[in-house]
Amino acid sequence: MIYNIRNGIMFEPFTLKDIAKALGLSTSTVSRALRDTHEISPETKKLVLDYAQQINYRPNPIALSLKERRSKSIGVSLSEVANQYFAQVVNGIESIAYDRGYHVIITQTHEFYEREKVNIQHLASRSVDGLLVSLSAETTDTSYLQNLHQRGLPMVFFDRVTDQINTHQIIANNVKGAFEATEYLIKQGCKRIAHLTSSAHLSISSERLNGYKQALAKYNLPFNEAYIKYCAHGGMFQEETDISVRELMNLKEKPDGLFVASDRLSIGALAVFKELKIKVPQKMVIAGFCNSDVLDLMCPTLTSVRQPAFEMGQIATDMLLNLIESKYPVHDFEKKILDTSLSVRNS
Amino acid sequence: MIYNIRNGIMFEPFTLKDIAKALGLSTSTVSRALRDTHEISPETKKLVLDYAQQINYRPNPIALSLKERRSKSIGVSLSEVANQYFAQVVNGIESIAYDRGYHVIITQTHEFYEREKVNIQHLASRSVDGLLVSLSAETTDTSYLQNLHQRGLPMVFFDRVTDQINTHQIIANNVKGAFEATEYLIKQGCKRIAHLTSSAHLSISSERLNGYKQALAKYNLPFNEAYIKYCAHGGMFQEETDISVRELMNLKEKPDGLFVASDRLSIGALAVFKELKIKVPQKMVIAGFCNSDVLDLMCPTLTSVRQPAFEMGQIATDMLLNLIESKYPVHDFEKKILDTSLSVRNS
DNA sequence: TTGAAAGCGCTAACAG
DNA sequence: CTGTTAGCGCTTTCAA
Numbered sequence: 001m002i003y004n005i006r007n008g009i010m011f012e013p014f015t016l017k018d019i020a021k022a023l024g025l026s027t028s029t030v031s032r033a034l035r036d037t038h039e040i041s042p043e044t045k046k047l048v049l050d051y052a053q054q055i056n057y058r059p060n061p062i063a064l065s066l067k068e069r070r071s072k073s074i075g076v077s078l079s080e081v082a083n084q085y086f087a088q089v090v091n092g093i094e095s096i097a098y099d100r101g102y103h104v105i106i107t108q109t110h111e112f113y114e115r116e117k118v119n120i121q122h123l124a125s126r127s128v129d130g131l132l133v134s135l136s137a138e139t140t141d142t143s144y145l146q147n148l149h150q151r152g153l154p155m156v157f158f159d160r161v162t163d164q165i166n167t168h169q170i171i172a173n174n175v176k177g178a179f180e181a182t183e184y185l186i187k188q189g190c191k192r193i194a195h196l197t198s199s200a201h202l203s204i205s206s207e208r209l210n211g212y213k214q215a216l217a218k219y220n221l222p223f224n225e226a227y228i229k230y231c232a233h234g235g236m237f238q239e240e241t242d243i244s245v246r247e248l249m250n251l252k253e254k255p256d257g258l259f260v261a262s263d264r265l266s267i268g269a270l271a272v273f274k275e276l277k278i279k280v281p282q283k284m285v286i287a288g289f290c291n292s293d294v295l296d297l298m299c300p301t302l303t304s305v306r307q308p309a310f311e312m313g314q315i316a317t318d319m320l321l322n323l324i325e326s327k328y329p330v331h332d333f334e335k336k337i338l339d340t341s342l343s344v345r346n347s
Numbered sequence: 348m349i350y351n352i353r354n355g356i357m358f359e360p361f362t363l364k365d366i367a368k369a370l371g372l373s374t375s376t377v378s379r380a381l382r383d384t385h386e387i388s389p390e391t392k393k394l395v396l397d398y399a400q401q402i403n404y405r406p407n408p409i410a411l412s413l414k415e416r417r418s419k420s421i422g423v424s425l426s427e428v429a430n431q432y433f434a435q436v437v438n439g440i441e442s443i444a445y446d447r448g449y450h451v452i453i454t455q456t457h458e459f460y461e462r463e464k465v466n467i468q469h470l471a472s473r474s475v476d477g478l479l480v481s482l483s484a485e486t487t488d489t490s491y492l493q494n495l496h497q498r499g500l501p502m503v504f505f506d507r508v509t510d511q512i513n514t515h516q517i518i519a520n521n522v523k524g525a526f527e528a529t530e531y532l533i534k535q536g537c538k539r540i541a542h543l544t545s546s547a548h549l550s551i552s553s554e555r556l557n558g559y560k561q562a563l564a565k566y567n568l569p570f571n572e573a574y575i576k577y578c579a580h581g582g583m584f585q586e587e588t589d590i591s592v593r594e595l596m597n598l599k600e601k602p603d604g605l606f607v608a609s610d611r612l613s614i615g616a617l618a619v620f621k622e623l624k625i626k627v628p629q630k631m632v633i634a635g636f637c638n639s640d641v642l643d644l645m646c647p648t649l650t651s652v653r654q655p656a657f658e659m660g661q662i663a664t665d666m667l668l669n670l671i672e673s674k675y676p677v678h679d680f681e682k683k684i685l686d687t688s689l690s691v692r693n694s
Numbered sequence: 695t696t697g698a699a700a701g702c703g704c705t706a707a708c709a710g
Numbered sequence: 711c712t713g714t715t716a717g718c719g720c721t722t723t724c725a726a
Contacts, residue, residue, distance in 0.1 A: 012416075012499070013472060015719055026697045031721060041695060056494070058472040062418070063719035065409045066702050069359075081437065081453075087429035094455065103469065106428075106453055108441065122450065125360060125405035147403065152359065270644045294641040297617045362703055373713045378705060388711060410703035413718050 014057045023051060034059070065127075073103040074320060075123030076132045077116055079234065080108045085263050085291040085309050086134070089158065092313020093132060100321055102129070109136035111199075111233040117144055130154035130324045132316050135162060137199035137234040154323035158316040159307075161203045168319045170312055170336040174204055174289075177305040177340035178211025181287040182259050184303055184342065186219045188285050190257025194227040194248050196241070196269055196288075197261035198234035205230070208261050208289070227255055234264060241268035249276060260288030266295065266302065289340075301345035308338050361404045370398060381406070412474055420450040421667060422470030423479045424463055425506075426581065427455045432610050432638040432656050433481070436505065439660020440479060447668055449476070456483035458546075458580040464491055477501035477671045479663050482509060484546035484581040501670035505663040508550045515666040517659055517683040521551055521636075524652040524687035525558025528634040529606050531650055531689065533566045535632050537604025541574040541595050543588070543616055543635075544608035545581035552577070555608050555636070574602055581611060588615030596623060607635030613642065613649065636687075648692035655685050 016027045016034075023030070025044070032040045033048035034057075051057075065071040074097060078086045090106060097104045105128060107119035116136045121144065123131060133145070133155055142164050149155055149165050161169040185193050195212050197205050209228070216223050229244035248255055260266045266288045273280050280286055280302070290304035315336060323330055363374045363381075370377070372391070379387045380395035381404075398404075412418040421444060425433045437453060444451045452475060454466035463483045468491065470478060480492070480502055489511050496502055496512050508516040532540050542559050544552050556575070563570050576591035595602055607613045613635045620627050627633055627649070637651035662683060670677055 016721095017719075027719085028698080028721080029696055031719095032696085035721085039695060044695080058468065060413075060719050061469075061473045062409055062412045063702090064721085066407075066413050066704095066718090067720055067722095069702070071409065080434070081428040082431060082434035084429060087427070087434070090428065091455075103473075108438075121405065122408070125408060127408055267641055267644060274644065292641060294614055294639060294645075297614065297621060298641075298645055363705095364703075374703085375705075375714080376712055379712085382705085386711060391711080407703050410718090411705085413702090413720095414704055414706095416718070 013060065014055050015060065019048065019051055019055075019057060023047060070129045070324075071103075071127050072101060073105055073128050074130045074132060074317070074324075075120070075128035076104060076106045077109060077120050077123070078106070078134045079111050079136055079236075081106065083263050084293065085159075085307060088291060088309035089134075089313035089316075092310035092315075093317045094313075095310075096314050096317040096321070102321065111137040111236045113138040113141070120145065120148070124148050124153055130320045131156070132320055133157050135160040135202065137202060137232060137236070140201050154320060156316050156320040156323070158312055159204060166333055168316075168323070168333050168336070170316045170319065170338065171203070171207070172307040172312070172340050173337050174207035174340075175211040175214070177289060177307070177342070178208040178259065178261075179215045180211075180340075180342045181289070181303065181305050182212045182215035183219070184287050184344065185257040185259060185285055186215060186221065188257065188281075190255075190285055191221070192224075192227065192253055192255045193221070193257040193259060194229065194255035195259045195261070196229050196231070196244055196248075196265050198230070198265065199232050200230045202234075205261060208259075212259055224253075226251060231265060234262060235268045236264070238268055238271070241265060242272050245269055245272040246276070249278065255284070257285045258288075260286060260290075262288070263290045263292055266290045266304070267292070270298075270302070296345070303342065303344045305340045306343050307340055312338060360407065361402050362407065366395065366398055366402070366404060370394060416474070417476045417671075418450075418474045419448055420452055420475050421477045421479060421664070421671075422467070422473075422475035423451060423453045424456060424467050424470070424483075425453070425481045426458050426483055426583075428453065430610050431640065432506075432654060435638060435656035436481075436660035436663075439657040439662075440664045441660075442657075443661050443664040443668070449668065458484040458583045460485035460488070467492065467495070471495050471500055477503070477667045479667055480504050482507040482549065484549060484579060484583070487548050501667060503663050503667040503670070505659055506551060513680055515663075515670070515680050515683070517663045517666065517685070518550070518554075519654040519659070519687050520684050521554035521687075522558040522561070524636060524654070524689070525555040525606065525608075526562045527558075527687075527689045528636070528650065528652050529559045529562035530566070531634050531691065532604040532606060532632055533562060533568065535604065535628075537602075537632055538568070539571070539574065539600055539602045540568070540604040540606060541576065541602035542606045542608070543576050543578070543591055543595075543612050545577070545612065546579050547577045549581075552608060555606075559606055571600075573598060578612060581609060582615045583611070585615050585618070588612055589619050592616050592619040593623070596625065602631070604632045605635075607633060607637075609635070610637050610639055613637045613651070614639070617645075617649070643692070650689065650691045652687045653690050654687055659685060 016030050019030045020027045030048050033045045081087050094104050109116040113136055142162050146165055156168045158170045161171055213223055231240040235241045260269055278284050287303040291307055291309050363377050366377045367374045377395050380392045428434050441451050456463040460483055489509050493512055503515040505517045508518055560570055578587040582588045607616055625631050634650040638656050
């Protein structure tokens with residue numbers, strides 16, 4: 001192995017020029033040799049390839065990106081990878097992206113609009129060929145995304161989507177999932193079912209609220225606005241969850257069942273109930289959207305709506321790469337809805 | 348807002364040249380105006396800034412990287428973000444990196460050596476300015492890293508470190524943490540304490556094994572090789588954990604206590620005990636390294652050694668950025684050891 | 695078959 | 711104060 005010591009301190013990978021100089025060739029010849037064109041003599045080619053191998057030459061992808069005006073990488077914006085659901089989505093994304101020669105850059109919003117905007121602007125400013133986006137809980141203004149989209153940056157929304165931008169969307173069947181979870185609570189005998197959910201302007205929130213309402217309606221239970229608690233940052237701050245749950249439990253007509261809209265909120269709510277010494281599920285039956293494996297092991301076990309997170313990541317990525325690699329402008333967009341499954345783990 | 352329609356399909360951000368042409372200036376003037384040098388007239392500057400603002404101009408970071416031969420981004424290699432410990436580390440990393448103007452690219456090894464190598468090679472050639480590495484469970488050969496290091500790529504190891512590369516390291520006090528967890532089990536009355544751990548060649552594994560042995564020694568308990576179970580992929584595949592736990596429970600002298608070396612293994616082991624209908628903690632007391640918030644809510648609660656994950660990420664990043672930005676070669680490296688805390692949550 | 699030269703977007707040295 | 715030019719690493723005409 002030969003080391004590049006042009007500069008003692010900085011990390012300086014080998015370049016075409018290094019090879020050319022060492023071999024007394026021109027850079028274009030070296031480039032051709034490495035890229036397997038026909039217009040090159042077998043000897044030169046072998047010479048170059050051997051030497052490149054020896055010094056472990058790697059083409060500089062930055063230079064390539066600049067030249068080809070694409071980076072073979074995609075950007076992802078999501079709330080946080082500590083959330084099991086999103087971690088699974090990421091695995092799905094990577095599984096497809098790597099197969100197709102793309103790299104993945106993940107950014108976290110932690111549910112803040114400003115962070116999301118900064119992250120996405122940076123991703124877009126050239127380093128990525130496309131975007132996979134799940135909106136933050138705070139986001140209401142998507143104009144910066146509309147901008148990028150109008151200017152031709154391919155993007156696909158997953159999970160938390162917006163109709164303000166005409167492109168592919170992939171979501172779970174939130175309405176049905178919420179319906180089933182609520183129905184489960186009703187069948188457990190709950191009469192006063194509360195709903196703890198994320199920010200009101202998220203697509204998932206309204207979809208899940210709908211499913212919840214439909215279930216109540218089907219079983220002739222009244223809808224009570226006081227039973228709906230929104231957490232503006234999706235329970236990012238435990239305080240949000242804490243206040244919401246306590247308010248619910250301070251109502252004159254205390255709820256006896258709770259439908260929770262997410263992973264994080266479920267965990268947060270359980271913590272509060274534990275503090276309040278309210279027994280789950282004896283005093284409070286809980287069901288909700290949750291993809292955490294750990295919760296499988298929980299006692300009090302809680303029934304959960306599972307989303308096909310890995311698959312969602314895969315499909316979203318496939319859609320995005322197809323957009324990116326499409327030769328022609330795409331105008332036909334799809335809204336894909338994947339089935340959820342109710343995993344009953346009651347006490 | 349003005350749209351760039353040089354090309355109807357592709358996403359073509361504005362360039363300096365676009366601005367220059369529109370304003371009848373040269374690209375260098377525009378560049379200067381945007382970068383706030385003194386050698387520019389206020390009028391020209393205002394003209395350019397206003398126009399740039401109007402079209403929402405962003406400099407192309409790829410071109411910048413190519414020019415400056417650094418990307419203002421750092422690469423991270425870790426096993427998987429679905430692991431709460433690593434998710435917390437990532438948050439720590441990002442908190443520092445963003446403050447100092449760096450972007451973070453996360454790659455997951457899923458405990459595979461090959462994946463790690465490919466990821467890191469790509470990060471390096473893609474001109475990340477430095478690397479934060481926590482080795483995969485499979486990794487024994489670090490020569491490709493030594494290579495990059497010798498050629499001047501700054502790197503800092505965290506959590507799963509190697510002494511084969513002379514650079515900063517940051518780890519938790521694994522010996523002490525393991526000692527305390529084991530001691531806790533002993534004080535609970537356990538006589539036959541098993542140890543479920545990750546791959547044998549990980550630094551964390553040997554450190555934690557040491558602490559475990561020291562505790563046994565202090566309390567005059569015999570060390571029994573049969574009680575040590577390694578999972579080559581850190582429990583990445585539940586089968587590994589499953590087999591290990593079953594083997595332990597098939598021993599003639601069944602263990603009555605278990606010290607588990609990680610998050611994932613704890614969760615996996617609990618699942619097996621549940622399947623085997625072995626009551627925790629009545630029949631099996633468990634303590635182990637774990638940073639999962641969710642486990643706080645678990646019943647059977649298990650006692651855990653907590654690592655200051657967020658802080659580790661912060662410190663590692665600070666160290667790395669100092670290396671990157673250092674004007675002179677650094678030869679003094681530090682091995683930082685952070686304290687763990689035992690969080691007793693017994694039945 | 696090979697080399698010279700231009701250009702991707704940007705900055706910086708050098709002229710004017 | 712502003713424009714021209716060269717160069718970061720690479721590919722791709724165009725000439726030879």
